[in-house]
Amino acid sequence: MAIVGVLYGMEESFPPALVDRINATGVEDVSAEHLKVGGVEMAAPTRYGVIIDRISHDIPFYRSYLKNAVLTGTKVINNPFWWSADDKFFNYALAKKLGVAVPNTVLLPHKQHPKGTTDRSMRNMEYPLDWPGIFDYIGFPAFLKPHDGGGWKSVYRVGTPEEFSTVYDETGDLCMTLQSAVSFQEYFRCYVVDQEKVHVMRYDPGQPHHLRYVPGNPPPERALGERIERDALTLCRALGYDLNTVEFAVEDGVPYAIDFMNPAPDAALESVGAENFEWIVEAVAEMAVKRARQAPGPPVYRWQSFLTGGER
Numbered sequence: 001m002a003i004v005g006v007l008y009g010m011e012e013s014f015p016p017a018l019v020d021r022i023n024a025t026g027v028e029d030v031s032a033e034h035l036k037v038g039g040v041e042m043a044a045p046t047r048y049g050v051i052i053d054r055i056s057h058d059i060p061f062y063r064s065y066l067k068n069a070v071l072t073g074t075k076v077i078n079n080p081f082w083w084s085a086d087d088k089f090f091n092y093a094l095a096k097k098l099g100v101a102v103p104n105t106v107l108l109p110h111k112q113h114p115k116g117t118t119d120r121s122m123r124n125m126e127y128p129l130d131w132p133g134i135f136d137y138i139g140f141p142a143f144l145k146p147h148d149g150g151g152w153k154s155v156y157r158v159g160t161p162e163e164f165s166t167v168y169d170e171t172g173d174l175c176m177t178l179q180s181a182v183s184f185q186e187y188f189r190c191y192v193v194d195q196e197k198v199h200v201m202r203y204d205p206g207q208p209h210h211l212r213y214v215p216g217n218p219p220p221e222r223a224l225g226e227r228i229e230r231d232a233l234t235l236c237r238a239l240g241y242d243l244n245t246v247e248f249a250v251e252d253g254v255p256y257a258i259d260f261m262n263p264a265p266d267a268a269l270e271s272v273g274a275e276n277f278e279w280i281v282e283a284v285a286e287m288a289v290k291r292a293r294q295a296p297g298p299p300v301y302r303w304q305s306f307l308t309g310g311e312r
Helices: 014-024 060-071 080-085 088-098 131-138 161-171 222-239 274-293 303-307
Strands: 002-007 030-034 050-053 075-077 105-108 142-146 156-158 176-180 186-193 197-202 243-251 254-259
Touching: 002 014, 002 274, 014 030, 014 274, 030 274, 050 060, 050 274, 060 075, 060 080, 075 274, 088 105, 088 176, 088 222, 105 131, 131 161, 131 176, 142 161, 156 161, 161 176, 186 222, 186 274, 197 222, 197 274, 222 243, 222 254
Parallel strands: 002 030, 002 050, 050 075
Antiparallel strands: 105 176, 142 156, 142 176, 186 197, 186 243, 243 254
16 A cells, blocks of 8 residues: 655645545555654655655755655655755746746845855955846846745845845845846746646736635636746756746736746645635645556656756
8 A cells, every 4th residue: 555645734725635635536555644753763764655745845854854755765746855956046047048938037145144154255256246237137127036935035126226225235144036027917827736737827916815816717818828838847847846836927928937946835725716726636636646656766857858958
């Protein structure tokens, strides 16, 4: 019997629905349960064939446990090694190399020295930075946001160099990116599951969190929808994420990939709505059952092959 363990934190709706859906499939050699773990012996295998990770980005203990689980043969969704290594600035650079439209983005040094460092730790840093060149490349308005963050935390919209300077001073020791603003006419958030299935959701980031998924989910124009699905799959296949969301801001018909490092995406019934909730529960359940029945094998890291003309 292959057991699928669901690892989660404060979520209330998605994890139990997922466990129930997997168990309701009637596949005799697969079952699902809410994962339990205590002290972890090194190199000791888990009792789970598959683990769906919804919380290790917040709990270092869980992340280390999952790495040990992969080492001993458990399939973890999403792979904890790549999730640990990835960041949003790399995502943008990769997207550009892959031909997916992204806004111009610059990585900026910490405004304040990270804890335990001094100006001598930054002796390789160019000073002063070429701010005129950076502002010319990015333009205004622009968004200042963490190079590796989520949930719209520490995200600032700035309209002038002076406003940027004021806000940048508030970022402390965070590592930030400055990104060109997209004057979008449409915005979409896409679930991508198993690097095969895409569910496009019309989204309004200007609304309160629980109102951002547009009721009725009006679809994009056909050609735009096809490009959105193609670009979403290209990104997730290259990065190796089996569960992710990709956000697109559409300006003058061009879908710009804005955010695509969400390996534990929002799947709460109260925020995504019943139709989207049903889709993501069913798609992840199908993926989990499929993975549980597959023979064990090492994880595959794919983004380099995309850059060298390998299989897509």
